[in-house]
Structures are given as C-alpha cells and as structure tokens.
Amino acid sequence: MNGYLGTILRVDLTAGRLWDEPLNEDYARGFVGGSGLAARYVYDMVDAGTDPLGPDNPLVFMAGPLVGTVMPSAGRYSVGGLSPLTRLWGEANSGGFFGPELRFAGYDGLIVTGQAARPVWLAIVAGRAELRDAGELWGLDSYATQERARQALGEPKARVACIGVAGERLVRLGAVMNDAGRSAARTGLGAVMGSKRLKAIAVRGSAAVPVADAAALQAVAREVNAFAKEDMASASIRLAGTAGALDVSLMYGDLPIRYFQQGEWAEAGNLSGVLMAEQYLNRGRACYRCPIGCGRETRAPRYGVASVDGPEYESLGALGTLVMVADLEAVIYANHLCNVYGLDTISTGSTIALACELYARGLLTAADTGGLELRYGDAAMVHRLIEMTAHREGFGDVLAEGSAALAERAGVPGLAAAVNRLEVPLHDPRAFAGLAVSYALSPRGACHMEGDMYGVDMGQCPAPELGIVPGDRFDDTEEKGRVAARQQAWRNLYNALTLCQFQNPGVDAVLAALNAATGWGWQLEELMAAGKRIVTLKRLLNLRRGLTRECDRLPELLLQPLAEGGTEGRVPDVAALLAGAYAEYGWDPESGRPAEETLQRLGLANL
Template identity: 40%
Template structure:
C-alpha cells in the first residue's frame, strides 16, 4: 500500500487536530506528495485567495516511497498558493523530516485558518497537539529546533520551522528542516508565518510496514542503488563536488548569468566553485569544505558541510558561525555570487548561513540583491535609500543586506518583497529577472534555449527543477542536444516536466534522474503501491498533475501572456562566450509546446485534454 492512508487536518483558528482518511481514489490518480497535495489544495481553496490570508491553506505531504529503503526516499513537499508569485507553489525538501512524518503514521498535514497567537504543532505518532510558541516567535530556525528538542527531551525530534523571515512576511521566506534543508522557493515560509505557525515537530516510531510486495520492492530498490553507484554523476561527481560541480562548467559554456543577467560569464567563477571549496586556505590551512552529507536514505550524498574562515570580516566577531555548517549548493553560490559579481567564497557562505538560519530562499534573495545592485549602478537607488554602498561585486553589501533582510531592518523590508516588486517600485520593472514573479535560477535562457522555455512555462514561476533541460543541453542525459538550438526542445521539455512530476509525487529526489529512467523508477513504485502502475500510466499521471497546476493558475488570473521571459533575455544578445549574439527564442518554441500539451494557442488546456486526463 505504501500510504498510511491518514491525513492530519489542523485548524489553527479552532485549535483542533483531526485525523481523516486519505482519499484513495485521488491517490490512484496523483500518487502522493506534489500531485496529491495539489489535488487537495485546488479542491479546497479559491484560486484567487490572498496567499497571506487565513483562507489560504498549506499542505505538508509525503510520497508513497518516503521513508522506505528506496534511495533518496526522504522527500516531502509543501504545497500552497505562493505569495511571491500568486500561483500554485510546491516546494520540495530533503533531510529527515519527511521520513519522520511518515514514521509517525501520516501521509499529509493540511493546515488551515490562523492561530490567534503563535503556536507550534507537536506530533508523536498518532497524537497531535498545538502548543504555545510565544517564546519561539522572533527566534531563528536553529534556535527553534534546539529549543524544541530540549523542551521535549528528544534529540531525535525532527523539526520543520520558519525563522524571522517567515514571521516578517519576506515573500521568499522558506521553511527549513534539519537546520539546513529547505522547502525553499515561492514564499511558503511567509504563508506559514501569516498563520502564526512557527514550527512542526515530529517524532515517529512506527516505520513503514505496508509495502505491497516487499520482496519485489527490495529487489527493485537494490537494483536502483546499483545504477546510481555506477553512474558518473550520481556515483562520483555529486558525492565529491556536490551541485557546485556545475559552476565552472556553466561558466565556460557562457551560460552563467552574471550581474543581474547583464553578462553570461563571470570572471570570478573559479574562486567560488566546487574546486575552490576543496582548496586549503592560506589563513588557516584548512579547506572550506569539511565533508559531504546525505539526506534520509540517500546513497548520493550531494550535501555540503563547510567551515567558514574565522578571520573573515563577516564572522570575525561572531564565533557562533565558526564551526562546521551547511555548505553552498550551486544555485545558492550562483545567486549570492555571480548574480551580484561577488567572488568572495566566505561572504557567500556567510550569506547562505543567514538564509538557512532565518529561513530565506537564497536564489530569490541573491537575485533580488543583483537587481538592487543594478538599480544602484544606474543611480536610481542611492546609498541613503539603501543604507549602504551597494555596487556590483561588494561582498560587504551582500552580507549586510542578508542581515537586514533576515531581520526585517531598514531597506531589508523592501528587498524582502522580491525583485519584481522592488524594480516596479523604482520604475524599472524590466530589470527584474523573473517569470511569474519568481527569480531565475543559475542558467541563462539565451545560452540554453531549452531552459529558457522551461522557465517561461513553469507552473511555479522561474524554476530549473520542474524540467531540468540542463541534463540534455549540458550533460547529454538522456541524449545530447545543442543548447543553442530550438528544434526538438518543446517535445523534450514536456517529457521532462511530466516525468519530474512523477518523481516529485513519489517521495524520491529528482537528482536520481541523472542516472535513473522510468525503467528504474516504475518497478519501485509498482512494488510499493497497490494497483497497476505502468510507465504509460505514470507519465500520464505526470501530465495530469501539470495540467491540474495549469488550471489552478489560469483560475488565479495567470494566462499564456505570462509564459514569457524578461525583455533583457528576449532582446539583449549575449555579449561573450559560446552563446555570443544569442537571445531567447521563446516565440519559436511556445506554439509547438502548447500544441504538444493539447492546449489552445492561448495556452488553455482544451476540453479534450481535460477529458483525456480526467480533470
């Protein structure tokens, strides 16, 4: 069965925690996690609801493979209407919290209403209660986790919480679990903060004992682990260098967005790369990188544990940051570094620690700083308005702005609204590098045409993980495509998007797909879950999820006109590198993409498509 068949419904307004049966008809159509939680959300809220109002809901969801022996089977998702974008938000996180929730006997938590005063949710197996969190309000994620473990006298308690960013309604606030793992994008932390919910603390001791065919599942999971171990990316590259392995690769391709996408090559990329993290510092003879780290059940272990230089200006009087802590991932290193022209590795690590500690998405934060630095460069923003000098390349400005935003101080309150609102406020909306209000990740859509289309069509705003065309355009997985060409990209992107929706709904990590195909994933789902789960039915399920999300966004007021990129990417050619002279050719690809999806020329799913998918 793989599911626990139980949902915990928490009404914060009433202060109630009630168990209810999982809708197994929906589980058969949407599997779990991203798909199933989205199905619940669209059935329970008005798509036009204010994301920060009590009428919005926030759903924590596991997948059927969460907590099992499947490699990377530790994922959970947070689904809500996102305040940064106004569209459906689904943020995925690893660590150990998701598996613990499953061990406690729950597939999902649906949180609704708003508590009159700050609270946290404590779950111990089937027992759930809301407890006062007044003393936790105003504290960081790290402090919250330590306090709750001590309070409940349980070092194995798993905590998912918001920091001050979520409390202060930073629109890109994250929900952080296990200190350094996050449901990071789209502002899910701000929704949690708007409900006066500080944290969810879970302890589960029941395990997962309801696999449909245990012997077949063990065989499929073991075979899957062997494939991961023997693959160059999942068995060697990611364990050794983490996602940061991409920094020099993308830069050398001329696809690394730099200084708010003004450029596509960063002269300082080498200084903030994975290789730099391995080198010993002159100051103390130690490497920045201490070791790698794995989430629950993961055999890849791409996480980083780093030690900041104690003599660096950002921490020389802050010994609390001197020890080993969560290290830089590629997206964070890009957003805090190249996007702002900052090549100081220690400054990037400090800003990243603040994002973890106070619950902020480092991608949106860093990209918004890039927009602010361009506004400063153009003379639109002054030192007096920001409170400091903020030229491109300033490590000092990056670190100070991180502190100001996390704490809600001064200009940090404005920066916390994201680049779309900041740039509109100062009369330069075209300088916001966003789609549907969400900031770009670390790939230029002019240099990688497929990624440009992925950004434009993503249901949660600009996102690399909804259809990771980098796999094909950079790594040649599953086939090598020319990043500069548009032909064939719509078909491949649709396939990636549908397959990713399956992975996101299963409880597995999308990084497995560097090595795994549906030939590896389908047997694990089939053995774990009751019913028939063919590759064809799974991919149709992925397509169903994609169209469900699209329908919600259309009802929320987002149309095909929003499937586009900023003017800079459409009109300003790349200046250097292999992509020199190129712009994003969205207009060439979008009509074919809509047709392949079974949508009208305006981007609306047709009646026939809805009927075929059972929507």
C-alpha cells in the first residue's frame, strides 16, 4: 500500500501483549492518517461511558502518508483519544523527528489500550517492539526521560515521546513531549498516557516508506523547498520563530491581554520575537526535512537555564500577556518549566490567568490558595503555580483540573475562556471573526490548529481552489462562516497528512504530493471531501459523547466588546457565522447533527 508501511502496532498494557495488525486500508483511504485516521480507530473503540483515564480509552499515535518521505515539513505525528480535560475527542500533534522515526521503525501508528500494573516504557527498534520496566524513569522530567530511554536502548539516535511529572500525576493539562521540548500538548493526552502508566515510547529504524511515484514526489519536494525560500511568511518565522507574529498580532488586537479583557498594553512589545532573537536566542531549529526551521532554542541565564526549547507565540501569550508578565526572560523560564514537567503552555497559562482574575474579583482568596497571593504581573507566582500544578501540590491540585473546573468551583462558569472545556488559544475571535467558527465547531474544543482564520485573512495561507480566500477580518456573515468551515476542513486534512501548517505551498502541491505518495489519483474535490469527512467523523464521535448543538458557542467573556485596541467595540455575530458553517458542512442547524444525505455523501452512513 503506497504511502503506508501497512502495519499498526497494538499494545495491550493490561495483558502486557503486543502484536502487529494490518493497517485498515479502507480507513486509510477515507481518513488519510494522523488525527483523521486516529479518530476513525477511536470511533470503534469508545462509547458514551468510556472513562478517558480508564483502561478502555485508546491512546493512538499516528503519522500521515507523507511522513518520512522526501516531502518537506511533513515530519509530524498526531496523538488521539478521549480527552480527560473535555471528555470529548482529544487530539494534539507535534513536530520534530518522532513521527518519521516511527515510520522508519516499521509502523504507521500505535494503538495503546489497557493499564499496566507498574510503570513501563515501550521500545520499538526496526519492527521489534517490547515493553520494559520504567521504574527508573518514573518521576524523571521529560528531558531526562528521553535521554535515559536512549541510553537504556543503546540507541543514541532513537526518538522518544514521553510524559513528564504532570502526565504521571494525571494533570488534565498534561502533554506528550518528544525531541527535547516539542510537544503534542493540547487536550491533556499526557494524562491518558500517565493513566496507562506508560512513561515513554522510544523508536528507531531504517525502513523506507513506499511511495507510488518517487520521481513525482521528488519534483514536488523541490518545488516546495523553492517556495519556502521565497515565501515571506516562511522567511518571517525562520527569522523570529512563531514569536515573530506577536507584534502584528498586538496591532490587530488578536493577542489576548489580561485574561481576554484588555485591548492594549504597551509593555507587551517586550515579548516580541525580534527581541527574543536579539537577546535570548541560542539558535534556530528545524523538524525533519523542514526548510523553514521555525524552532527556537533560547536561554534564561537569570534562572540558570542554558537551553530552552521555545517559546512559541502561543506560549508567550499564555505565560506572558494573559497573566500580564512582560519580562521576556521570566516567560522563557515559565515555558521551560512547562516543557520540563510536560504541560500544555496554553491551558496552563490560561488557567493561571483565570485564577488571577478570580483573585482580583474576590472570588478566590488566600484561604483557597494556601496563603499564596495571586496577582497579575507576578512572574515568580506564575513559576510557582506551574510547579504546583505539575505536582498537584496544594492549590495546584485545583489548577490541574483546568480553567472550566476552576470557574465552576468559584461559581462563575461563564468566566472560563474555554470552548467545550478546552482553553481558548491566543487568537481572539473579536479580531478575526471567522475564528468564531474555528473555536465553536472545533472537534477538540477551542482550537487554532484546525481553522487558522487569522492566517487566511492576513493572506498567509490562501487556498482559492478550495474557496478559501482572504477577506475583511471583521466580516461575520454566513458566507464568512462557510469560508471558515472550509478552512477547518482543509486543516483537518493537513493534520491527517501530518503536514506542518507553516508550510503552505498551495493546494496543487499538496494534492500532487499526496497522489505521488499514495497513487490515489485524487482530484481537488476529493481533498475537500476528505477534510469534511474527518471533521464530520469527529463530530459523530463527540455527539456520541454527549455534545449538543448548545455546545457550539463562544465563551461569554469573548463576546464582551473591548474599549480599546485593534478590536475596539467589535464582537462577531456568532449565529450568522455558524449558520454558514452548518450549511457548508451539511449539518442540521437546529440539532447540529450531520444530515442523513451528508453522511451518505461522505461515506459515513454506516456510522
């Protein structure tokens, strides 16, 4: 089967059993790979009552058909399963080298079920997999875990995905970490790994990924590499990382400040990616075969840390502007702590910011926090709360449940900036109205990685062949809702391919690469149909888990107009945008359920 190794490794941790299973070719053709294919497998394995932290919740690691080929920037992998934070479909993806190495080791993906009696780790070398005792790894931070697993394996070039202390302690903001500080962070899947007592997965191999037309794929790769050299957006993130977007984002009012309640803050410019490059950058880093190289290795000498992975734009916002810390070195250190403990920086920063807001409103007091005073702008407090969250220590045990739980505990559930219990990322739908659809209909809760409408309206990733064109950022009509739904479907396909979303060489190049790898001979319309099929499958999974039409909403906090800044007085018309999106997807606008004819058209009628 071109584009695939054709094998999935199944791991039953309860029984301590491992076996190879042929990849389901129908699933691969329908859902491609990555988070799409992971969702298709998970759909068969869970029901309404499955406990995300119980043995029956599968944890799936899945690469896409371009991973490990010559296609540039296609080195990602997805992690999928039920989220312990949202109780709905959970997914996250990460770059680095783990995804390609998994394929070189002989597998398109892994499906892990059950729960080990004692901590274990999984070693996979050239198609041979075994479970090993993780007694000596348990309790280590994410960096030491990766190093120790490589040493134990005697494979210095093995790639390791693992959890830190946060995942072990079932912190619902726990990430899966790989390749030093890269992370599949969102939706708390690190806690799922912890619940299975699976500390790490190390992979090493040299298998070649079979492709249908190697010459054609090589030609696409040359074209994409040439594009990346010329493309302005690529040049910008090569120079300043994703942090380079911070200044522009501030100008648009896209970067949330003071827990989404302030439109301007002069000090926020201190967190700029350009300053970071000038003052704290050790070097740039790239994932497997990536000509862009947006990765940052920075330092925080004041805290005695010589090497930090990141921070990314999202982390600068979550651990900086949301909590009103404009000391760049302190934010770099906060990001480092999240990497070390294995925490999602977005959800962690946002939950701490909510705690500051509750404290400011008198809804939390020192009696609740064990004597800690929570104040916006206190970097040392942020660092301390990250440590307490990771260890579930004192008030950290409350933060470890996430912001929706924190707001409910304080009696103000509407104050949590979360959609379906996943914290909103650092892009404001008041600045780019189409994001209302991206967040309200995202299969995993508020998600900027499956519907980056800020990128579309800034002209960074147009796909006119698919009807995805830049427009007025405040346009909140039904037509804009349709565009946002198409972008959401397109990015779901990207995450199935597992192609990096900073690589936008155009629809034709992506289609040519997919066809060259798989030999499927798809046309444009099949690309969009696959994206919509994947979104709709995840929707069905969430409906089964209890999602209703009423869940398709933005948090109340983001529907309050701000008095100043780039979004002054603006609030998107969510109802109009959603009406357009339901029409685009073929979902019933009253019930939010996919219509029967939609399921037929997408080949999902049997679900």
